[in-house]
Every structure is written in C-alpha cells, then in structure tokens.
Amino acid sequence: MEKFEKVKxxxxxxxxxxxxxxxxxxxxAGTRVRKGMQDLKVLAQEIRTEVTEKKNAK
Structure with a gap:
C-alpha cells in the first residue's frame, strides 16, 4: 500500500x-516528465512483483 501511495x-x-x-x-519540463514516467515505470514494476509474490504465497 505504501508503494501505491508513492505512485499517486x-x-x-x-x-x-x-x-x-x-x-x-x-x-x-518534457525532460522532467520523461524522468518521472521512468520512475513511475520502475515503481509500478515493483508493485507488480510484490503483488505476484503475495498472490502466490497463499
């Protein structure tokens, strides 16, 4: 949940x-947007991995 708050x-x-x-x-500003989108992509992948691990642990 903490990572999702970071995404928002x-x-x-x-x-x-x-x-x-x-x-x-x-x-x-376009350069800053591109950097922010890359950070968002990394964070989204971390969340995906975390969700998959939690789902498979059950």
Whole structure:
C-alpha cells in the first residue's frame, strides 16, 4: 500500500511539468516528465512483483 501511495504522489508531482510541456512547449519540463514516467515505470514494476509474490504465497 505504501508503494501505491508513492505512485499517486509521483503522478501529482509531475502534473505541473506535463502542463508546462504540452501547453507552453517547455522542453525542460518534457525532460522532467520523461524522468518521472521512468520512475513511475520502475515503481509500478515493483508493485507488480510484490503483488505476484503475495498472490502466490497463499
């Protein structure tokens, strides 16, 4: 559950950069969005692994 909260916080933290990139064409914001999405991908994979382990332990 803790990792899921981190996912929500991460999505919220990159929201302003997404807006800056798509609305204003800010390239630096686009770089931050890409980094945030990569972090999100890693975190999502960790959650998937944890869920699979828990499911198979039952």
């Amino acid at each position: 916080a991460l999505v919220a933290s990159i929201e302003t950069d997404v807006e800056k990139f798509y609305s204003a064409g800010n390239a630096a």
